[in-house]
Amino acid sequence: MNGIEGRFEVAGANAALSFFRTLEPARLGHGYLFTGPAGVGKKTFARELARSLLCETPKATLLGYCASCPGCTLFAAGTHPDFIAAAGTIKIGGAGGSALHDEDVTSRDLVRELSLHGYRSRYRVVLLGDVAFATHEAANALLRFFEEPPSGVVVLLTASGPGALLPTIRSRLVELPFGPLPAAEVERILVAQGVAAGKARLAAEVSLGSMSRARALLDEEDSGVRDASYAWFAQALLGEPADASFLRLDDRGRTGAEKRAAVGELVELVRAAARDWVALQLAGEDAPLLAADKRDLLSGLPPREPAALVTLLAAVGDVERLAATNVSAGLVVDYLRLQLAPAVATAR
Ligand SMILES: [Zn+2]
Numbered sequence: 001m002n003g004i005e006g007r008f009e010v011a012g013a014n015a016a017l018s019f020f021r022t023l024e025p026a027r028l029g030h031g032y033l034f035t036g037p038a039g040v041g042k043k044t045f046a047r048e049l050a051r052s053l054l055c056e057t058p059k060a061t062l063l064g065y066c067a068s069c070p071g072c073t074l075f076a077a078g079t080h081p082d083f084i085a086a087a088g089t090i091k092i093g094g095a096g097g098s099a100l101h102d103e104d105v106t107s108r109d110l111v112r113e114l115s116l117h118g119y120r121s122r123y124r125v126v127l128l129g130d131v132a133f134a135t136h137e138a139a140n141a142l143l144r145f146f147e148e149p150p151s152g153v154v155v156l157l158t159a160s161g162p163g164a165l166l167p168t169i170r171s172r173l174v175e176l177p178f179g180p181l182p183a184a185e186v187e188r189i190l191v192a193q194g195v196a197a198g199k200a201r202l203a204a205e206v207s208l209g210s211m212s213r214a215r216a217l218l219d220e221e222d223s224g225v226r227d228a229s230y231a232w233f234a235q236a237l238l239g240e241p242a243d244a245s246f247l248r249l250d251d252r253g254r255t256g257a258e259k260r261a262a263v264g265e266l267v268e269l270v271r272a273a274a275r276d277w278v279a280l281q282l283a284g285e286d287a288p289l290l291a292a293d294k295r296d297l298l299s300g301l302p303p304r305e306p307a308a309l310v311t312l313l314a315a316v317g318d319v320e321r322l323a324a325t326n327v328s329a330g331l332v333v334d335y336l337r338l339q340l341a342p343a344v345a346t347a348r
Contacts, residue, residue, distance in 0.1 A: 249329055
């Protein structure tokens, strides 16, 4: 037996996994602190632990849940009455809101939530993600809890920096370190989230083992490539030398498949840009666009004769088919640029 019955889906978390796998349920404490860099799975582990504790199917292990009992169903719906999650700074006092609420937690809320026993479960789990305490008094709410904790109440805290918690609080917690995720694990999760394999591998390589860093890099790359693709489209339409360096077709570190994927993305974006540009000429400034944020750029481009627009849209469609073949990525880009370029006045 590996110390887990049922489901438990986390990445990394080696220290926390081996700790809770071997912990007898009767010896579960009242406070745990998960420390480590951002994006390495601290909160994911805390949520999976909470879900395990609130699962109503009998199990011999602390970790693991059935995913089908009423407790698991309530947890999945985000409505389990014995799971409270909050993040951010715990402020002092409070307006007396009805429950803990993300980003707006007060010490009074915290005191109330920590004083309650489980409603339907033998456990009540309070997850405080990346918490900081605005004042000493706010921190005291948590200290008082540790002096006389109600049975079954478990507080899980996550922190990325060592200085976020007072030593008096820290000393009451069992601290479990979270290290960077292996690159292969980051890649696996990104692919499961729908990121293309080539991109996922690159992002994982430079992620330093952090999912949040990998996602931020992908988002930035996406918007960078998109902006560069629209600029390329405008330059090509004007007949200017279009800058395709963002496609990194000369990068020897990139495989042919990666280059073709980059060009495929350019062709797709150019097709959307061409449709929007034509729509602006047909319906005027108020035409609904696929890319509303590019309206100014596209409406500033010179119009063409309707017949030329029909030919251009058809040609871009042809390039999309060409890009799906084995033709070299550089040739596809050159061919696309020629289709967009203004017709050269032919001397007769
Ligand atoms: Zn269950």
